[in-house]
Amino acid sequence: MTAMVVFESMFGGTQAIAEAVAAGIASCGLPVDVVEVGRVVGAGERTPWRATDVLLLAVGGPTHLRGMSTNDSRTQARAHAPTVSGLTGLDRWLSSAPDLVADTPVAAFDTAWGTPDSGSAAHAIAERLQALSGKLVAPPTSFEVAGTTTGPTDAELERAFGWGATLVSARA
Numbered sequence: 001m002t003a004m005v006v007f008e009s010m011f012g013g014t015q016a017i018a019e020a021v022a023a024g025i026a027s028c029g030l031p032v033d034v035v036e037v038g039r040v041v042g043a044g045e046r047t048p049w050r051a052t053d054v055l056l057l058a059v060g061g062p063t064h065l066r067g068m069s070t071n072d073s074r075t076q077a078r079a080h081a082p083t084v085s086g087l088t089g090l091d092r093w094l095s096s097a098p099d100l101v102a103d104t105p106v107a108a109f110d111t112a113w114g115t116p117d118s119g120s121a122a123h124a125i126a127e128r129l130q131a132l133s134g135k136l137v138a139p140p141t142s143f144e145v146a147g148t149t150t151g152p153t154d155a156e157l158e159r160a161f162g163w164g165a166t167l168v169s170a171r172a
């Protein structure tokens with residue numbers, strides 16, 4: 001019985017937030033796996049991740065063009081710098097209707113510039129999770145990055161840690 005944080009990340013920013021969220025979950029005594037989305041689906045040569053008895057699922061990715069990344073936006077990202085999740089994205093994983101979502105407490109997060117017109121991948125992720133019968137336990141939440149390829153500040157990492165901890169009590 002574990003929690004799981006599934007993330008997509010181009011330049012490592014969302015990965016850092018995902019790890020902070022997981023640390024916050026773990027601080028409440030719940031074992032947690034942090035898994036990159038390409039690993040979950042088994043992109044490339046990898047074996048798909050087998051998840052059982054997931055008590056809490058947090059899903060996060062970068063905001064691209066005011067929403068979730070797409071094949072096109074990931075192609076644009078690859079032109080900026082080397083990517084963590086170059087092979088696939090949350091959109092493709094969620095389109096495969098992963099059975100671990102149904103009836104599971106879920107939460108969605110993103111990283112974004114934090115400008116008034118940033119948009120939010122987390123809102124789109126939350127809608128997709130709810131469409132798969134996930135039980136949303138927290139509002140979709142954005143964490144700010146300093147720039148497109150630069151990661152979150154220490155303050156945002158701390159906020160992510162705290163957010164992860166609140167998910168554990170929210171799921172009860």
Ligand SMILES: Cc1cc2nc3c(=O)[nH]c(=O)nc-3n(C[C@H](O)[C@H](O)[C@H](O)COP(=O)(O)O)c2cc1C
Binds near residue numbers: 009015065076
């Ligand atoms: C193609 C592309 C489109 C983007 N569009 C937006 C956007 O609409 N709003 C925003 O806040 N950030 C946007 N960004 C910045 C990303 O949110 C930022 O690169 C991301 O949060 C960094 O996290 P990552 O390193 O995990 O990918 C965009 C980045 C790329 C590469």
